[in-house]
Amino acid sequence: MARFIFITGGVVSSLGKGLASAALGALLQARGFTVRLRKLDPYLNVDPGTMSPFEHGEVFVTDDGAETDLDLGHYERFTGVAARMTDSVSSGRIYSTVLEKERRGDYLGKTIQVIPHVTNEIKDFIRIGEDEVDFMLCEIGGTVGDIEGLPFFEAIRQFSQDKPRGQCIFMHLTLLPYIKASGELKTKPTQHSVKELRSIGIAPDILVCRSEGPIPAKEREKLALFCNVRPDAVIAAQDLASIYEAPLAYHREGMDQAVLDAFQISPTPKPDLSAWEDVADRIANPEGEVRVAIVGKYTQLEDAYKSIAEALTHGGIANRVKVKAEWIDAEIFEREDPAPYLEGFDAILVPGGFGERGTEGKIKAAEFARTRKVPYLGICLGMQMAVIEAARNLTDLRDAGSEEFDHEAGKKRFTPVVYHLKEWVQGNASVTRKLTDAKGGTMRLGAYDAVLKAGSKVAGVYGGLNIEERHRHRYEVDIKYREALEAKGLCFSGMSPDGRLPEIVEIEDHPWFIGVQFHPELKSKPLAPHPLFRDFVRAAKENSRLV
Numbered sequence: 001m002a003r004f005i006f007i008t009g010g011v012v013s014s015l016g017k018g019l020a021s022a023a024l025g026a027l028l029q030a031r032g033f034t035v036r037l038r039k040l041d042p043y044l045n046v047d048p049g050t051m052s053p054f055e056h057g058e059v060f061v062t063d064d065g066a067e068t069d070l071d072l073g074h075y076e077r078f079t080g081v082a083a084r085m086t087d088s089v090s091s092g093r094i095y096s097t098v099l100e101k102e103r104r105g106d107y108l109g110k111t112i113q114v115i116p117h118v119t120n121e122i123k124d125f126i127r128i129g130e131d132e133v134d135f136m137l138c139e140i141g142g143t144v145g146d147i148e149g150l151p152f153f154e155a156i157r158q159f160s161q162d163k164p165r166g167q168c169i170f171m172h173l174t175l176l177p178y179i180k181a182s183g184e185l186k187t188k189p190t191q192h193s194v195k196e197l198r199s200i201g202i203a204p205d206i207l208v209c210r211s212e213g214p215i216p217a218k219e220r221e222k223l224a225l226f227c228n229v230r231p232d233a234v235i236a237a238q239d240l241a242s243i244y245e246a247p248l249a250y251h252r253e254g255m256d257q258a259v260l261d262a263f264q265i266s267p268t269p270k271p272d273l274s275a276w277e278d279v280a281d282r283i284a285n286p287e288g289e290v291r292v293a294i295v296g297k298y299t300q301l302e303d304a305y306k307s308i309a310e311a312l313t314h315g316g317i318a319n320r321v322k323v324k325a326e327w328i329d330a331e332i333f334e335r336e337d338p339a340p341y342l343e344g345f346d347a348i349l350v351p352g353g354f355g356e357r358g359t360e361g362k363i364k365a366a367e368f369a370r371t372r373k374v375p376y377l378g379i380c381l382g383m384q385m386a387v388i389e390a391a392r393n394l395t396d397l398r399d400a401g402s403e404e405f406d407h408e409a410g411k412k413r414f415t416p417v418v419y420h421l422k423e424w425v426q427g428n429a430s431v432t433r434k435l436t437d438a439k440g441g442t443m444r445l446g447a448y449d450a451v452l453k454a455g456s457k458v459a460g461v462y463g464g465l466n467i468e469e470r471h472r473h474r475y476e477v478d479i480k481y482r483e484a485l486e487a488k489g490l491c492f493s494g495m496s497p498d499g500r501l502p503e504i505v506e507i508e509d510h511p512w513f514i515g516v517q518f519h520p521e522l523k524s525k526p527l528a529p530h531p532l533f534r535d536f537v538r539a540a541k542e543n544s545r546l547v
């Protein structure tokens with residue numbers, strides 16, 4: 001049965017709890033243990049699927065079709081363990097389940113209360129699959145003291161009592177602010193945060209303290225004394241040049257050892273960190289730099305395209321180059337010529353997105369990449385825009401567009417080269433959708449197979465003809481236009497197994513122009529860069545004449 005590590009946060013948000021959890025997962029794996037990571041989010045949305053990327057950053061999609069928090073992306077990138085629907089839950093989901101049960105009469109007339117009904121539901125969630133791994137790491141979103149978070153903190157407190165002694169530990173992440181004037185790292189906010197945690201019955205076993213520099217011995221002892229943890233369980237988490245240094249840095253600080261000590265596991269297996277050392281070396285000593293323009297809509301918040309930024313870094317790791325990604329607001333190209341903005345970039349990426357705003361600019365970016373022969377990777381909406389560009393400029397469909405934009409505008413203006421997908425096949429079942437369906441969870445979501453055309457560029461990239469990639473979209477390129485587009489050199493080189501849904505397009509007479517209907521960035525990892533990103537960065541490197 002699994003041992004449980006609960007990871008909580010205090011003082012301020014955005015300290016990198018997700019990253020610390022993920023890196024700890026990788027360290028435990030490096031010692032030969034199996035892990036699964038899980039996120040419990042206190043907000044009331046049922047899932048982040050309907051939240052704007054500006055609100056919550058990227059929505060991470062799992063193989064089994066859940067729309068989840070972007071921290072699950074960190075978990076996968078560091079541990080390689082594919083996240084599942086049951087690895088992410090919110091208060092909204094918990095409450096809606098409790099209320100459904102109440103309506104069904106499952107509680108047999110009882111008064112429904114936060115304790116025990118809501119907390120029981122949370123505990124049941126934590127327990128899912130507990131026999132499958134050595135360690136289950138559960139991160140609680142938000143910070144201790146948040147009103148919404150209370151049922152989760154109460155549930156993990158109860159959970160640790162339900163389990164035999166020594167089977168659960170608590171790791172608390174805080175901030176040690178540095179006061180320049182006095183040249184000191186301040187421990188008081190951490191003391192208060194731990195006090196808050198203890199007032200709800202949770203005593204942390206390990207403190208992970210974010211700080212700009214190392215923690216001097218005096219502060220470490222003070223933290224240990226006032227927060228009631230052992231001095232070697234105070235782990236300094238200093239700012240890092242790359243997140244992929246985290247496993248090595250936390251290991252040097254003794255995080256994994258402190259965890260094993262807290263569980264009284266001894267003797268402890270030696271870690272093998274060679275793969276992480278290689279990654280750190282490649283990041284620290286690149287042979288050069290390539291510049292990639294990301295032409296998108298949600299450019300103010302980097303987290304909106306978190307997995308894409310990471311996947312580009314992985315492509316850089318594979319090619320031993322630093323990838324400098326620069327975000328350009330697509331709307332600029334609706335007013336101005338893209339050439340002065342895009343010249344000088346070694347490659348162009350148009351990511352996924354929703355709604356019409358900025359799409360004409362993305363079409364311009366695709367045109368620039370096609371005609372100037374700059375490597376282009378179009379992801380989801382970025383593929384759809386590349387197809388529309390080709391339809392408009394290579395065939396006679398001058399008014400080609402996406403039904404998504406007509407639906408949004410409430411009038412018909414375009415020839416729907418990209419149409420609303422109303423029926424598709426998932427496994428052996430057929431799925432149907434209507435335009436009037438509710439927004440939450442109704443897209444074509446999760447892993448689907450695709451079959452690649454032998455001899456195509458993507459077949460070479462993947463090194464095989466059968467792939468499985470994650471999807472999140474409502475609209476689809478209409479196969480009706482395949483012949484006309486292929487006659488002009490835009491090849492449909494990947495299709496759904498039934499041959500009905502275009503999954504990949506590529507331009508034959510171009511150094512590297514590929515559009516994909518799915519999200520390859522979600523499956524890329526530093527220890528296993530995604531083939532499309534690996535090869536896209538290779539093409540950028542070639543274009544930059546670094547090779």
Ligand code: GLN
Nearest residue numbers: 352353380381473474475
């Ligand atoms: N808005 C487009 C669709 O729903 C593209 C979605 C995406 O880029 N993820 O099909």
